[in-house]
Amino acid sequence: MLMSIIFTIPTIILFLVIVLTYRSVATYKNGMLFAVTLPPEAMEHPELQQVQSQYKQQYKRVWLSMLIAYIPFFAMYNWTAFQIIYFLLWTCTFVIVVVFPFRRAFRATLELKRQQDWFVGKKHTIQADLRAAQLKNKRTAPLGLFILPLALGALLTWWIGTQDTQLYSLGFGAIGITLLFLVIMQLIRRSKSTVYSENSDINIALNQSKRRSLSYLFFFLALIENLHFYLIAMLLLNEQEAMSQLWLAVTISFSILPILLIAGVYRSIQTVQRDMLELDGQTVYSDDDEYWANGFTYHNPYDKSIMVPKRVGIGETINTGTTAGKIIMGGVVVLLVAVIGGVSFMLIRSELTSPSLTITAEHDIAIDYPMYSFTFDMEEIEEVELVTSIPSGAKANGEATNKYARGHFRLSELGKTRLYVFKNNPPYIRLKLSDQYVFYNDIDPEVTKQLFEQIEQAIEAAK
Amino acid sequence: MLISLQLDSAVPLYEQLRNEIVLGIAKGKLPIGEKLPTVRQLAEDLGINTMTVNKAYALLKQEGYIVIDRRHGAKVSGQLAHPIHAEYEAALEKNLELMIAEAVVHGMTHEQFQKLCENTFSQMNIQS
Numbered sequence: 001m002l003m004s005i006i007f008t009i010p011t012i013i014l015f016l017v018i019v020l021t022y023r024s025v026a027t028y029k030n031g032m033l034f035a036v037t038l039p040p041e042a043m044e045h046p047e048l049q050q051v052q053s054q055y056k057q058q059y060k061r062v063w064l065s066m067l068i069a070y071i072p073f074f075a076m077y078n079w080t081a082f083q084i085i086y087f088l089l090w091t092c093t094f095v096i097v098v099v100f101p102f103r104r105a106f107r108a109t110l111e112l113k114r115q116q117d118w119f120v121g122k123k124h125t126i127q128a129d130l131r132a133a134q135l136k137n138k139r140t141a142p143l144g145l146f147i148l149p150l151a152l153g154a155l156l157t158w159w160i161g162t163q164d165t166q167l168y169s170l171g172f173g174a175i176g177i178t179l180l181f182l183v184i185m186q187l188i189r190r191s192k193s194t195v196y197s198e199n200s201d202i203n204i205a206l207n208q209s210k211r212r213s214l215s216y217l218f219f220f221l222a223l224i225e226n227l228h229f230y231l232i233a234m235l236l237l238n239e240q241e242a243m244s245q246l247w248l249a250v251t252i253s254f255s256i257l258p259i260l261l262i263a264g265v266y267r268s269i270q271t272v273q274r275d276m277l278e279l280d281g282q283t284v285y286s287d288d289d290e291y292w293a294n295g296f297t298y299h300n301p302y303d304k305s306i307m308v309p310k311r312v313g314i315g316e317t318i319n320t321g322t323t324a325g326k327i328i329m330g331g332v333v334v335l336l337v338a339v340i341g342g343v344s345f346m347l348i349r350s351e352l353t354s355p356s357l358t359i360t361a362e363h364d365i366a367i368d369y370p371m372y373s374f375t376f377d378m379e380e381i382e383e384v385e386l387v388t389s390i391p392s393g394a395k396a397n398g399e400a401t402n403k404y405a406r407g408h409f410r411l412s413e414l415g416k417t418r419l420y421v422f423k424n425n426p427p428y429i430r431l432k433l434s435d436q437y438v439f440y441n442d443i444d445p446e447v448t449k450q451l452f453e454q455i456e457q458a459i460e461a462a463k
Numbered sequence: 464m465l466i467s468l469q470l471d472s473a474v475p476l477y478e479q480l481r482n483e484i485v486l487g488i489a490k491g492k493l494p495i496g497e498k499l500p501t502v503r504q505l506a507e508d509l510g511i512n513t514m515t516v517n518k519a520y521a522l523l524k525q526e527g528y529i530v531i532d533r534r535h536g537a538k539v540s541g542q543l544a545h546p547i548h549a550e551y552e553a554a555l556e557k558n559l560e561l562m563i564a565e566a567v568v569h570g571m572t573h574e575q576f577q578k579l580c581e582n583t584f585s586q587m588n589i590q591s
Contacts, residue, residue, distance in 0.1 A: 124470040126509050130493070131464070133500040133508040192508040198465060284465070302470060304510035 002245055004077045007087060009252045011070065013259065014091065019063050021313040022098055026055050026105070030270075031120065034102065035295035035311035036109045037287055042118045051108045058101035066094045080401035081347040088340055099296075102312070106295040113289075121285030126302075132193040132203040139208040140189060141215035149178045149222035156226060160233050166397070166408075167236060174229035178222045185218050191305055196273065198282035206276060210269050217265045221258055228254055236396050239410040244394035266314040291321075346371075350399050355406060355420040357440050357451055359458050365431075367420055367440065372398060372407045374418060376433060378462060383432040386452045390421065390428055390439055411437070429455065464492035468509065476511055480519040485528055488539055494590035499529065499537040541591075 025034050028043050034055070042048060070090055076083040113119070157171025193207045231254055235247035277283050291300040296312040301321035306328070310317045319325045355369035359378075366375045391411045398407010398419070405419040417437040421428055427445060429452050431438040441448040464487045468479045487493040499505070502520060506513040520537055523529045530540045566576055 122467075122469075126468050126470060126511070128466050128505065128508040129464070130466060130500055130505070133504050134498065190507065192510060195465060200464060302510070304507075 001074075001077050003080070004074050004083065006245065006249050006252060007083075008073070009249065010255070011073075011087070011091075013256055015063075015067070015094075017259065018094065018098055022059060022102060025102060025312055026052055026059070030274075031285065032311060034105045034109045035292060036106065036113055037120050037285070037289060038109070038113060038118050039120050042113070042116070045112070045116065047112055048109065051105050051112070055101050055105040058104070059098070062098055062101060066090070066097065069093075078402055079351075080403075081351040084347055085344050088344060092340070102295065110289065119287055121287045123287050123290070124302075125286060127195045127284065127286070129193060129195050129200055129203040131200045132195070132207050135204050136193040136207040137189050137211060139212040141185075141212065141219055143182070143185065145219050146178065146182050146185070146222060149181075149219070149226055150175065152223065152226040153178050153229075156230055156233070163233070163237055164396075167233060170229050170233050170236070174226045177225045177229075181218045181222045181225075185215055187306065188214055191307070194309075195284050196277060197280050197284055199280050202276055202280050202282075206273055209272055213265050213269050217261065220261065224258055224261070236394075237410070238394050239412050239415075241392045241394055263314055350406070354422075354443065355440065357420070359454060363458070363462055365455070367418075367438075369406055369420060372418070372420075374438070378459060380433045381431055381459065382434065383430075384452070384455055384459065385430045386427045386449065387430045388426040388428070390419070393417065427452070431455075466509070468511075477515045477518040477522070480509075480516065481522050484519070484523060488528060489587045489589060491588040491590040493539050495539050495541050496591070497539045498535070499539070501536050 027033075028038070028040070031037055031039075033043070033048070034051075073083060073086055073090065076086060153171065153175035156174050157168065160167050160171045188211060193203065194210075196203055196206050228251070231247065231251045235244065235251055238244060238247060288300070291298055291303070292311055293299060296310070296317070297320065298308055298311075298317055299320045303319055303321060306319055306322050306324045307316040308319055309315075318329050320329050349370060353370060355367055355372075358366050358368070360366055360375075363378045364375050365378060365381075367373060391413045393409050393411030393414075395405070396408040396410050396416075398405070398409065400407075400409075402423070404422050406421075407419065409417050409419050411417045414437045416435065417439065420438070420440045422441055422443050425441060425443065425445065427448055428439045428441045429448060431440070440451070442451065466480065466483045466487075468476055468483070470476075472479065474482075484493065484499075488495075493499075499520075500508070502513055502516045506516045509516070520529065520531065524531050524537075527542065528540055529537050530542075531537045563576065
């Protein structure tokens with residue numbers, strides 16, 4: 001049950017982010033309502049106000065029903081595989097249905113805009129501020145700052161190596177994420193300056209301050225994510241089950257930090273923009289509606305920028321009109337499908353298959369199980385015993401539910417151990433090898449006993 | 464100063480860019496000696512091909528509006544208020560002839576045209 005609660009932490013984070021994002025589309029800000037650019041006078045129109053109130057009703061219905069739909073998740077705590085699949089299904093459904101009220105409101109608003117001819121700004125125009133084009137990066141954080149998180153990543157990798165060489169990939173992950181942020185920083189530096197106003201000084205100030213804020217944001221994110229990988233390492237290196245759950249909860253909750261940081265920085269960028277433009281009054285408008293076909297997707301083959309500020313939510317979105325944008329979008333979709341599909345497939349397979357142990361003709365013991373198969377020579381066996389309990393411990397890399405444990409674990413008293421067991425189902429065959437232990441049992445205790453005798457006999461015969 | 468280019472205009476982009484810069488200089492938004500962005504910077508910021516910007520800059524340089532220094536980049540020329548070239552005056556007269564012909568055919572009077580010219584001239588304000 002505790003695991004269910006820990007798994008719910010990312011659900012809460014996701015739920016809050018999505019609910020808050022889709023609540024903000026219903027207010028008129030940055031000259032837009034439901035991701036459609038409108039003049040301020042349009043807000044007085046009764047039909048538009050109706051669209052707003054209808055949206056608020058529908059959207060509330062959606063998140064309330066999704067909240068209730070999550071409850072079965074807790075009821076499934078004894079069937080971990082199905083619980084996780086339900087979680088994935090719930091998440092996908094939520095992300096999809098929350099868009100429906102938005103699309104309806106978006107279409108209605110666009111239709112009204114066309115009818116009332118509320119167009120704002122020129123179409124098919126490209127603009128640039130000559131001074132901002134030259135001075136946009138003057139206050140951006142120097143790229144050299146990233147040496148710090150890279151060094152941290154290298155230090156982390158080395159330290160992980162001293163603890164357990166199997167976990168090197170964690171260190172590489174930390175370094176990889178830092179490099180990713182570095183690449184993003186470069187893209188931001190090279191992106192075009194935004195024209196906010198007719199006033200050049202304002203354009204320079206706003207472009208410089210946004211780039212400065214974002215560059216320091218990514219720098220801190222790189223540092224924080226190295227810390228995050230350290231927490232993951234602590235989770236995987238520890239040997240006590242109770243601490244395991246604590247580290248898991250800490251690692252997952254830690255992700256709220258980058259989210260809050262990003263939201264905070266973008267909020268301050270928007271405030272600075274709004275304040276400066278209010279004072280100045282010479283805001284430049286352009287009507288990009290035709291490129292935002294769905295309200296939240298941007299497709300403009302005439303625009304060379306790969307990323308543009310989002311209309312719904314915080315941050316930037318991909319321009320699918322560019323080749324690089326298409327590749328990134330395609331890559332993200334493929335990754336998502338592969339991870340969700342792959343994980344679901346592996347979970348179902350684990351529920352339906354069991355490990356099998358055979359003694360081969362070459363005097364090897366072969367344990368067969370998807371992803372964690374293990375074969376070793378019988379000569380490596382120092383001890384073999386039939387025991388009635390397994391010491392507690394933590395999972396390093398494998399599968400562990402209420403019913404079974406398969407894979408690499410770290411047990412107190414014994415250290416590195418491979419488990420292929422049905423829990424709470426003695427007896428267990430315990431094999432001591434030179435560098436690790438192996439526990440194996442069958443769902444039928446009689447079969448376990450028979451296998452044990454076979455192994456003993458095979459060892460005797462070999463002598 | 465802001466540059467605004469129309470993607471669906473009959474006038475090619477490089478010409479629009481050249482026109483915008485000339486207007487900018489005349490109206491004082493681009494003071495004499497002001498540095499212009501490099502070809503690559505401007506092309507990146509407008510999202511157009513560097514060749515287009517190159518063409519515009521080359522044209523401006525040829526006509527004497529800007530100077531391009533290999534080290535410092537492009538600058539608004541300091542030599543603008545120099546005596547008018549005979550070539551330029553001939554070309555101007557030819558353009559005016561056509562414009563005034565059209566205006567006259569459209570029924571515009573001498574005074575109206577003069578007024579229009581005065582108004583337009585008063586918007587010009589070269590800054591140094």
